[in-house]
Amino acid sequence: MAARSPDTPNPDDPVGYFLQDLLYHGKSERTRAAYKRVLRRFETFLTDPDKNPSGRSVAPEAATQRDCMAWIHTLRGDHAESTIATYASYLHRFYGYMTQVGAFESNPMALVVEEMHESIDKDPMRREISVMGMRKFVSEVTHPLERAVVFALLKTGMRVGEVSNLDLRDVNLADEDVRAAYSLGERPQLDGRPDSIFVAADAVRGQVINGEERTASNKRKRETIVPVDDELRRVLVRWLAIRPDAQSPAEPLFVSTSGDWGNRLTPKMIRNIVECHAREHGWYRTGGGAEENVTPHYFRHFFTTHLRDRTGDRGIVKYLRGDVASDIIDTYTHNWGDRVREVYEANIYALS
Template sequence: MSEGQHVDTIEYFLQDIEHHGRNERTAAAYRRVLSEYETFLQERFDTTPPAASYRDCMAWIHEMRSTHSESTVATYASYLNRFYSYLERVGHAEENPMTVVLEEMNETIESNPTRRDITLAEMRAFVADVRHPLHRAIIVLLLKTGLRAGELCNLDLIDCHLAHGAKDWQPRAHIAGRPDSLFISTEHTYGEESGGEQRTASNKRKRETVIPIDEEVKRALVQWLAIRPDTPSNPGGQTPEPLFVGTADNWGERLTPKIVHHVVTSYAADRGWYRTGGGAAENVTPHYFRHFFTTHLRDRTGDRGIVQYLRGDVASDVIDTYTHNWGNRVRDTYLEHIYTISG
């Protein structure tokens, strides 16, 4: 698409929102934001909006966060999401790259979105159809820990302490004395180097979190580790080995949130739980699994504080109690109340 064509694409979009009754002030806001975004893409990546990738969009969001409030960034992201939904609808883009970006953002455009109500029995039937060890490990872990997709991608082998013979690495000191647990760091940020590599996702947590895993999660991880490819880009073990790597085109490379999103939504689409262009009310995505985990575990335990701790939310000082009393307050409560999803 030529320069003139992609300028017209923005103009056509602006005409479209005007035809739908948006006032001049709103149209002007869209024009300003899209123009700034277009300039950013040209200067940073020498590309155009229709050709931009998920990573390009995420880089722009990261740039905006350095100069704007989170609420403003969320508004700008909603503008960009609507623009790409338009491009996808009229055939000027194969997909909406902002779909995954919005999954990664800490801000929610809808304050309290109504979500599809999936029962535990329905979710078990969904998981039963997932046979690929990597896909199953991803989905089971997201459903039973409340991790964000980016946090899952950022996990290294040393962040996982399994009491099982499949483990042949030393877990980091934070979990060395806590078998069957995961360590979620606060240090990883999109586009910045961490652990010797540039990260493709951010961990949104304000606190380091140790998350217990039960036998069901451990079984899924062990089955995945049995077929996990070696990492080709880590000669001599100079950087931490990622826990989850690709088994297709990106063989042996660390997973990205876009891949995780694709894995989840592909299975969800097969069950009629995901539709391109659908919103939070109908689509099942990695973020939906976080919602599912929160709702079910909170209802089972009646302990909002433990759920906040596991999610990595910023809460009151009571969270310190869970941090220092992890064994019999967090782990025991989790193991007693966490649901099974294998039938």
């Protein structure tokens, strides 16, 4: 157990301590009353051995993830899902604050809330595709541009708009031939990070970025540096070897090789690429829903599911997806970039 400094609070009544701090922070009486009602109810659950899964009385600072999950479970049937989510957020904030001030050593609600907010498995009937099945699919995608787009979606978990927004400056590849032909990886965030892709968090549709008005927005909570493994690098290098000169000064990574020759691929174009190949493979049907049709969004689901199951590390997967803020990242390691690459390269699936 970590040693506490003399200035670290160690209240006999943690809930009361937190509620008092809410007052000091200027929270209204109504807000404080809501927190008090929920937190005291949780506290009562913990101290009742007949309800607590541990079979004993547990203080809030000693509660585990399982204790918190059990309490959330008791709310179901009596409350709407939105109410349960609100109660969980109250408990999460309580533990987060008490951990931050040093009164508690950890936040057992962190993973509980993460599970509740997980968005990839909303429909249990969604088509499930194995890595072997996806390999067969991508083997049929032979055009260098289309193959590079499909690989980028599948191996990074990026949204379709984020792939559309990539410029050459966002991609740093350790390949002498393409580096001689293109100015790659000129983002300062990529300095010293070969074989990486920078995904910005602030790109907005209609905004002029790097000299070009964008047709898509990035929906990340924070900027992300995604590793590029050997397989994705080879596919990107093959594409760059035949990439037409871009019409935009922003130098998009992916540009059209058809009617809009040299123009940035739009999200609609990328969706059409995926739909065309999915339809030919029997994975897309007009009128089919999300549980049946394979789309770029499904690729994000595939990436999340398989990498999460392989790593067992939801934090890193959420970082790669752009779903997590820097304060959560700090709970893992100060050397986050190397940690991400190490786990990613050890666990990312091969598609060819």
